[in-house]
Amino acid sequence: MAAQITLEQFDRDHPHPGKAGKQSLFHFRRVLDVEDWLLEHLFVDGKLYHSAPSKLNDPFECKPHYRKPDTEEEWKALLVHIFKVFRENGMREEEARRKVAENLIHPEILYQRLHQSGIETFAELRMCSFTTSNENLLMWSHYGASHTGICVEFDASI
DSSP states (O other), X not given: OOOOOOHHHHHHHSOOTTTTTOOEEEEEEOOXXXXXXXXXHHHTSOOOOOBOGGGOSOXXXXXXXXXXXXXXXXXXXXXXXXXXXXXXXXXXXXXXXXXXXHHHHOHHHHHHHHHHHHHHHHHTOOBOOOBSOSOOHHHHHHTTTXXXXXXXXXXXXX
């Protein structure tokens, strides 16, 4: 189980583009065979379409992967976390303890549940991709529809 990081650590590792010295972000997209409302939302309303993970072209994108705990300490941390999630979601303490104990007895069920939960969570997300360069040939080829699409520049300083 990977160590949990704090929000401050995440912000340090993934700073806002302006704080990282980036003045622009770029979004590549195809325009041929795109519904008019998508382009209207982008250029008239200033809104970006955010895709569901099921619509992404990379079959491995947004697919959760888990590593079983290797040490007793990792197992304990995982079970404490699960107990905390049960309690935060309104489960009574004794019921939460019973559920945690079930997971100890049948860890394979725990992994199935974690995987299913991850799939369901990611299915609710929407995403929109950006890059810091408008000269990336792979981006033009892939997201810019083999160099027939567009690259839209966004001000990243705000």
